[in-house]
Amino acid sequence: MDSERRELISLIVARGLTRKFGDFTAVDHIDLSVRPGEIYGFLGPNGAGKTTTIKMLTGVLKPTEGEVEILGMKMSTHEIEIKKSIGVIPDEPKIYSHLTGKEFLDFIIEIYDLKEEEIDKRIAELCEAFKVDYLGKRVGEMSHGMKQKLMLVSVFMRKPKVIFLDEPTVGLDAKSARILKLLLRKYADEGAAIFLTTHILEIAEKMCDRIGIINKGRLIAEGTMEELRKLAGQKEASLEDLFLQLTAEGEEIEEIIKEL
Numbered sequence: 001m002d003s004e005r006r007e008l009i010s011l012i013v014a015r016g017l018t019r020k021f022g023d024f025t026a027v028d029h030i031d032l033s034v035r036p037g038e039i040y041g042f043l044g045p046n047g048a049g050k051t052t053t054i055k056m057l058t059g060v061l062k063p064t065e066g067e068v069e070i071l072g073m074k075m076s077t078h079e080i081e082i083k084k085s086i087g088v089i090p091d092e093p094k095i096y097s098h099l100t101g102k103e104f105l106d107f108i109i110e111i112y113d114l115k116e117e118e119i120d121k122r123i124a125e126l127c128e129a130f131k132v133d134y135l136g137k138r139v140g141e142m143s144h145g146m147k148q149k150l151m152l153v154s155v156f157m158r159k160p161k162v163i164f165l166d167e168p169t170v171g172l173d174a175k176s177a178r179i180l181k182l183l184l185r186k187y188a189d190e191g192a193a194i195f196l197t198t199h200i201l202e203i204a205e206k207m208c209d210r211i212g213i214i215n216k217g218r219l220i221a222e223g224t225m226e227e228l229r230k231l232a233g234q235k236e237a238s239l240e241d242l243f244l245q246l247t248a249e250g251e252e253i254e255e256i257i258k259e260l
């Protein structure tokens with residue numbers, strides 16, 4: 001599909017997205033788009049620019065250059081409408097620590113003006129799925145994984161059409177991680193666009209329809225697993241092999257191991 005047509009039907013679009021911190025360019029002219037029904041995996045070594053990109057795509061951080069379009073709206077002119085429509089699971093869930101889980105969900109229901117009758121049923125189903133049986137506990141007393149699951153309930157109960165997740169499986173137990181993966185597939189199949197970052201290449205390989213690899217702020221490769229294999233000239237390669245080859249870190253590893 002040509003890039004113009006892809007952009008037209010995409011729910012997430014970044015054009016020339018750039019962020020500088022002083023003289024340092026953390027994200028360097030990134031173009032990408034995610035269509036309805038797609039799970040897009042954003043991979044890259046530590047410090048490559050993943051979180052900075054997600055922050056710009058979700059309106060938390062202003063780009064130095066370039067633009068973001070979500071659900072056909074420009075972030076520069078429709079930030080509030082966009083923020084109301086998207087779901088964001090950050091890597092460090094920041095929730096007021098003095099609230100109980102129930103108070104937090106009620107707060108979200110109020111600010112998003114959600115209809116209570118149907119929402120109660122969805123909350124009950126999601127809490128059952130993720131084993132969130134601690135809504136009476138204060139957020140400040142919850143573990144990282146417990147907060148992460150509360151955050152997942154608070155986002156999924158709204159059924160957003162566009163969902164961003166930064167390292168979503170970190171801190172989740174095996175069963176919750178499996179449920180999350182299945183739910184994301186289901187939401188995508190129902191027409192949502194999902195953008196996630198992960199260091200777990202197996203997750204990206206199994207779950208994502210397309211993968212973008214960022215290194216030193218630049219998008220160095222993008223495509224389906226098949227397309228990435230072609231790009232790297234390796235028919236049978238795993239995503240780990242491709243990732244290390246494309247980020248030119250494979251040989252370095254052998255050198256390091258030799259030295260140890």
Ligand SMILES: Nc1ncnc2c1ncn2[C@@H]1O[C@H](COP(=O)(O)OP(=O)(O)OP(=O)(O)O)[C@@H](O)[C@H]1O
Pocket residue numbers: 021026044045046047048049050051052053
């Ligand atoms: N507020 C900031 N001020 C200065 N530099 C920053 C700031 N935020 C991020 N950076 C720098 O931008 C680069 C990209 O950081 P970012 O957090 O986006 O990386 P990442 O790909 O998410 O990394 P990781 O996988 O380690 O989480 C890093 O070099 C980081 O030090």
